[in-house]
Amino acid sequence: MSESSIDSLEKLYARRCHCGLNALNLTAWTDLNAGRRFYKCPRPKVTSCGYWEWQDKQQLPPRAVTVIVDLKGKLDVMKVERNKLKRIVDGMEKAERDNLEILFEEMKFISA
Ligand SMILES: [Zn+2]
The missing domain is CATH 1.20.5 (Single alpha-helices involved in coiled-coils or other helix-helix interfaces)
Structure with missing residues (x-):
């Protein structure tokens, strides 16, 4: 896979939070959802817009x-x-x- 197709894949899966910022793409470590990827607002909890979304729609x-x-x-x-x-x-x-x-x-x- 060429670098430009990796870049376009990243753009395809990138999310913006309600603040208009690039959402963080993190991994959950709770027992129920360990290893599952999710997006969230990059701001700290107190100033966050509350955006939060699973990357995949189903659990592992x-x-x-x-x-x-x-x-x-x-x-x-x-x-x-x-x-x-x-x-x-x-x-x-x-x-x-x-x-x-x-x-x-x-x-x-x-x-x-
Ligand atoms: Zn936000």
């Missing part, structure tokens, strides 16, 4: 929703684990940096 097959919800749960667990490991690595890096600084100070003292 139940099996697809189950798989998406299961994978999303696993992804969330992985993110928590990744953040825990990142904190450990950050702590190790800081300790290593502190050790090197102490070593550097000792070497300066010895060579003085």
Whole structure:
């Protein structure tokens, strides 16, 4: 597919909200509609015109929703684990940096 036909497809599926702005095209993550795409007004909730519309008129097959919800749960667990490991690595890096600084100070003292 050429780039211009992708552009025209995007224009075909693009939506404008009641404000006349390009609507956001997002993915729902609720258990009932996981993975389903929708459009909404790009403004924050308090100033939004309230425009909101499903991209597709029907829900995904139940099996697809189950798989998406299961994978999303696993992804969330992985993110928590990744953040825990990142904190450990950050702590190790800081300790290593502190050790090197102490070593550097000792070497300066010895060579003085
Ligand atoms: Zn709007």
